[in-house]
Structures are given as structure tokens and as C-alpha cells.
Amino acid sequence: MASTKRDLLIDTAQGLFYQHGFRATGIDTILAESGVAKKTLYNHFKSKEDLIVACLYRRDQQLLALLENSIEHLAPQQKCQPQFARIMAFFDALDSWINSDNFFGCMFINASAEYHQADNPVHIACTEHKNLVIKLIEQQLSELALTQPLETAKQLAILADGAIVGAHTTNDSASAKHAKAVAEVLLNSFAQAA
Helix, strand or coil: CCCCHHHHHHHHHHHHHHHHCCCCCCHHHHHHHHCCCHHHHHHHCCCHHHHHHHHHHHHHHHHHHHHHHHHHHHHHHCCCCHHHHHHHHHHHHHHHHHCCCCCCCCHHHHHHHHCCCCCCHHHHHHHHHHHHHHHHHHHHCCCCCCCCHHHHHHHHHHHHHHHHHHHHHHCCCCHHHHHHHHHHHHHHHHHHHC
8 A cells, every 4th residue: 555645656657557558658547547636746756757767666676575585485495406596496486476467577678668768767777677686696696606607697687588578478478487497507507617
């Protein structure tokens, strides 16, 4: 439940943007859905773009918390080499999200496609989120003796993004499982090379 009008606007807009797109969702729709007056919206946000950025930062916090909590819960259940458990749990967390009723693709991939200029504040917020996901993945690799953990994390992030896009565009509910299998092969090859 939103505690302020600002929170209510973000919550409402976030749901609408995620399901219907950013450019396709107008301010009037957000106002009608939230019951907030236009003047109140512009007291909190200078523009629709500012509201989008606020929604992306909220989604960033939510998604990273979901992934971190899921990793903690799922890592002990992994049937793999112990040093791979946390990164395998990351892919299981993706699988759970992809197969939930609240999955409409990646809000950040969607937003960066609509706001593709690298210096746009919306695109910048998307880039920041994706870099935080790479950092989260890198943290899950800490038990592995990798010579280039950041590069490995970037490779695994590309697999994760591919799983998300595959699930969204081809309705492949097993895309995260496929990505997890590729990730395990990749990590095994690095472990054998070390």
C-alpha cells in the first residue's frame, strides 16, 4: 500500500508502464488509475520522463531484493558443485520470476528500447540497473578462482538477458533453465582451465 501520493503515483505508473509500455501509457491514464490530481503529479515529478526514472529506480530495488532473497533461499537446494550453487540459484530465481503471473519481460530492456539514446535519463537508469545485476552476479562467483570474474559475470548477464527476452518473445517458459545449463557448462570449462 502506497504511503504517500508520490508512492501511489510510482506504484500505479510502474504497473502500467510494465504491462503496456512507456510511450503507450499516457499521464491521463496514470492519473485516472491512481486518482491523483495532475497538479499533485507535477508537484512530485517535473515530467513523465522523471516519473519513468522514479519507477525504474523502484523496480531496480524490488528486482535486486527479489534476486538476492531468492539466491539465499535457493542456493542450499542446488544439485551442483558447491562453488556453483549461488550462481545456479540466480538462474533458478530468474526461472521463478519468468514463470510468475507478474512477468511482462524486463522493464529495463523495454525502457531502453523505447529511450535508446545513451544520454537519456531513462536509458541511464536502465544501464545502471544492468550494471548492478552484473555486480550481483559477480558476487555470486566469489568462491570460484576466476582470473576475470567481471568478464565472466558479464557473460552470465548476457545469458540471463537472453533468457528473459526468450521467455518474453517466444513464450519459452524454460528459457532460464536453458541459460542455467549453458552457465554450468561455461563455469565448468573455467574451473577445468584453472
